[in-house]
Amino acid sequence: MFSEKLISTLRGAEHITVFTGAGISAESGVPTFRGDDGLWKKFKPEELANFDAFIRNPKLVWEWYRYRKQVLANVKPNAGHYALADMEQLHKNVVVITQNIDNLHQRAGSTKVYELHGNINRNYCIDCGLSITDEVMSWLGRAPLCPSCHGLIRPDVVWFGELLPVDQWNKSIAVAEAADVFFSVGTSAVVYPAASLPTIAKNAGAYLLEINTERTDLSWHADEILLGKSGDILPRLLQSYQSVVHQ
Ligand code: BJW
Numbered sequence: 586m587f588s589e590k591l592i593s594t595l596r597g598a599e600h601i602t603v604f605t606g607a608g609i610s611a612e613s614g615v616p617t618f619r620g621d622d623g624l625w626k627k628f629k630p631e632e633l634a635n636f637d638a639f640i641r642n643p644k645l646v647w648e649w650y651r652y653r654k655q656v657l658a659n660v661k662p663n664a665g666h667y668a669l670a671d672m673e674q675l676h677k678n679v680v681v682i683t684q685n686i687d688n689l690h691q692r693a694g695s696t697k698v699y700e701l702h703g704n705i706n707r708n709y710c711i712d713c714g715l716s717i718t719d720e721v722m723s724w725l726g727r728a729p730l731c732p733s734c735h736g737l738i739r740p741d742v743v744w745f746g747e748l749l750p751v752d753q754w755n756k757s758i759a760v761a762e763a764a765d766v767f768f769s770v771g772t773s774a775v776v777y778p779a780a781s782l783p784t785i786a787k788n789a790g791a792y793l794l795e796i797n798t799e800r801t802d803l804s805w806h807a808d809e810i811l812l813g814k815s816g817d818i819l820p821r822l823l824q825s826y827q828s829v830v831h832q
Contacts, residue, residue, distance in 0.1 A: 586821070586825075587811075587821075587822055587825050588809060590792075590808075590809070591792070591794065591809055591822075592825060592826055592829055594765065594766055594792045595766055595826050596826070596829055597765070598676070598764075598765035598766045599678060599765055600678045600680075600760065600763045600764050600765050600766075601672065601676055601678065601679045601680075601764065601765065601766050601767075601768070602679075602680050602682065602760045602761055602763070602764035602766075602767050602768070602786060602791070603669055603672075603679065603680070603681045603682070603767075603768040603770060604681075604682045604683075604684075604761075604767065604768065604769045604770065604772065604779075604782050604783060605669075605681060605682070605683045605684065605685060605690070605770045605771055605772065606683075606684045606685065606770070606771045606772025606773065606774070607684070607685060607771060607772070608770065608771020608772060608797060608798065608815060609663075609665050609666065609683075609685070609689075609770050609771035609815045609816075610660075610663070610666075610685055610687055610689050610771075611771065611814075612663040612664070612665065612814060612815070612816040613660045613661060613662060613663045613666075613687075613689060614656075614659075614660045615656065615657065615660055615685075615687055615689075616656075617771075618773075619773050619775070620773075628649065630745060631745075632645065633645070633646055633649050634744045634745055635744045635745045635746055635747075636744055636746065636747065639737075639739060639744070640737075643728035643737055643739075644726075644727045644728045646739075647727060647728050647729070648727070650705065650740045650742075651724075653705060654705055654719065657687050657688070657705060660687075660689070661689075661692070662689045662690070662692050662693035663689075663816045664816040664817070664819065664820045665770070665771075665814075665815035665816040665818075665819045665820070666689050666690055666692070666693035666695070667693045667694070667820070668819035668820040668822070668823045669681055669690065669693070669695055669819060670690070670693040670694035670695045671694075671823055672823060673694075673695065673696060673697075675823075675826065675827060678763075679695075679697065680697040680698075680699065680760045681695050681697065681698045681699070682698075682699045682701060682757045682760065682761070682779075682782060683698060683699070683700055683701065684701050684702050684772060684776070684779050685700075685702070686700070686702055686703050686704050686705040686742050687705065688704060688705070688706055699753045699756050699757045699760070700750070700753055701743070701749050701750070701753055701754065701757060701779050702742055702743040702749070702779070703740070703741045703742035703743050703750070704741060704742070705740055705741075705742060706718075706719065707740070707741035708722060708729070708738050708739065708740050708741055709738065709739065709741050710731035710733070710734060710736045710737070710738050710739075711736055711737050711738070711739050712731065712734050712736025712737070713731060713733055713734040713736055715731055715732075715733050715734070716741075717729075717731070717732070717738055722738060749778065749779070754778070757782060758782070758785060761782045761783075761785045761786040761789070761791070762785060762786065762789040763789075764786045764789070764791040765790075765791060765792065766791060766792045766794060767782075767783060767786035767787065767791040767792070767793050767794070768794050768795075768796060769783045769793065769794070769795045769796070769797075769803055769807070770795075770796045770797070770815050770819070771796065771797060771798075771815050772797075772801070772803075773801050773802075774801050774802055774803040775801075775802060780803070783795075783803055783806065783807075784803075784806055787806055787808075792808050792809075793806060793807045793808045793809075794807065794808065794809050794810075794811065795807040795809070795810045795811070796810075796811045796813070796815050796818050796819065797810070797812065797815075798812065798813065798814060799812070800812070
């Protein structure tokens, strides 16, 4: 099922970079954004995922994030997340760049994870910048206020029209450019600038592998496409690769 080219390229690779999106967490029970069952079919991004919407109606935006925090509190990493974490045992330079805010790569054991769109477990004050955890946040009035300056607290995620965290972005470009193999897993690759990373990697010489349940705009650029669920494909790929490494 896996090409010899892929296995031999993986074997010879010094740097493996994995770019993930909502699809890798789908088998954990986390909804994706686009597609028939996606979040954006039921909720409007212009009312929920941009700063102006938050200022207009912080209670509504917080209702949505509280609901998603609850969903995420009840899910676990799946076989795809674990396979990527296990890949670190075979290779010292495996880096995961994720668009996901769900913390599931870290929970599976991946140690080098760059988060391009933030993390739902963190929050900060829009006025003084104070970082604040869910545990100490007061939900009185349903939109939490900063205990220090009484400014509005927001989730530490990246909304449309906002810049990505500069350090995470710069490090992601560096590992995309350094990659010998670049995986794009479970992303529709339509949200920029994150979606430019696979082609940045390819233009810098990486073998570009896409793993997705369906073809995407990126598929035209991929050297190899594995159609199917990442929780099924990634463990099998790891197994094939492992048996070659140990030969
Ligand atoms: C499986 C599977 C399985 C399923 N196995 N596969 C016009 C106006 C303003 C801005 C723009 C504009 N045009 C373009 C822009 C820029 C904008 C953008 O790209 N928009 C496009 C959508 C058009 N980008 C931005 O605004 C970014 N910032 C920026 O550009 O700054 C510069 C700037 C400044 C000022 C003005 C303008 C620009 C920021 C983007 C932030 C994205 N934020 C979100 C929400 C995060 C917080 C939250 O979760 O609440 O990030 S949106 C959402 O999309 C989320 C995701 O990380 C992101 C990507 O989605 P992803 O992960 O690809 O998920 P899906 O659902 O799309 O795809 C899932 C895939 O999995 C599918 O392909 C399935 O087939 C597959 N799948 N099950 C394998 N089991």
